[in-house]
Amino acid sequence: MGVDGSGKTTLAKKLNKTFKYSKYLHLKPYIIFKDRRTVVKNPQKQKKSSFLLSLLRLLSWYISYKFFFYKEKGKKIFIFDRYAHDILVDPLRYKHSLSKNLTKFFLNFFPQPNLWLFLKPSFKTIKSRKFELSDQELRRQIRDYSIFFFKRKNVLKLKSNTQNKILITKVKKKIYSLLK
Numbered sequence: 001m002g003v004d005g006s007g008k009t010t011l012a013k014k015l016n017k018t019f020k021y022s023k024y025l026h027l028k029p030y031i032i033f034k035d036r037r038t039v040v041k042n043p044q045k046q047k048k049s050s051f052l053l054s055l056l057r058l059l060s061w062y063i064s065y066k067f068f069f070y071k072e073k074g075k076k077i078f079i080f081d082r083y084a085h086d087i088l089v090d091p092l093r094y095k096h097s098l099s100k101n102l103t104k105f106f107l108n109f110f111p112q113p114n115l116w117l118f119l120k121p122s123f124k125t126i127k128s129r130k131f132e133l134s135d136q137e138l139r140r141q142i143r144d145y146s147i148f149f150f151k152r153k154n155v156l157k158l159k160s161n162t163q164n165k166i167l168i169t170k171v172k173k174k175i176y177s178l179l180k
Contacts, residue, residue, distance in 0.1 A: 001086055001148075002119035003141045005129035007160040007167075011119065012081040014168055019175075022077040028061050028084060029068035048097040055098060058087075058106050069111045077175065084110050089144040114178055117171065118149045119160040154178070 002008055016024040049057070061084050072078070085107055087094050096103070126138055133141070149155045156174050158167050 001083060001089075001116065002121070002145060002160065003126055003130075003138060004133065005126045006119035006121050007164075008081050008119055010164065011117070011158075011160070011167055011171075012079050014164060015079050015171060018168060018172065019077050019079075021075070022079055023072075025078060025080050027080070027082040027086070029064050046092055046095050048092065049095040051097055054096045057094070057096070058084075058098065058103070062106065062110060065110050080113070083113065085148065089141055089148060114154060115174060116149065116152055116155045118145065118155055118157045120145070120157060121160040125161045 012024055016022050048054070065084065087096050088100060088103055088107070091097070091103075098106075120142070123138065123142065126133075126142075127135075130138075149157065156171060158170065160167065
């Protein structure tokens with residue numbers, strides 16, 4: 001996880017190629033329907049959905065995650081580019097309107113990753129990669145991701161302006177230690 005432009009997709013796809021029995025997923029598993037997302041150029045300009053629609057979306061995500069992990073238990077290393085908890089930091093991206101506390105409550109029931117990767121580039125690096133976020137919004141998201149990961153267990157905090165080879169080596173080392 002990390003703000004837009006932190007290198008999540010690049011790192012996730014490289015890790016997927018690194019591990020023989022891995023599977024790359026973006027945000028959530030698509031169980032019944034295919035992934036029909038479209039690229040949203042500026043997710044911060046979207047309007048929030050209604051309370052009910054936000055609740056139903058979160059419930060559908062929960063069902064997808066639970067079913068997917070039940071079905072795939074112990075089969076592979078799953079590499080997510082974003083995870084459901086991303087909704088806490090960037091609710092506008094998902095048009096999400098539930099309160100933070102209610103969202104946290106529901107997310108407690110979601111499967112928790114064995115390893116969280118937190119990509120934290122410098123402010124300057126992000127500004128050079130992404131232009132749609134205001135400086136204020138970007139600083140808020142960086143702060144909120146840092147707060148989110150502060151008390152979590154099994155977090156590997158990575159400065160994503162580090163060379164990809166070094167990042168992959170750190171992640172591989174951590175994953176191998178978890179697999180023992």
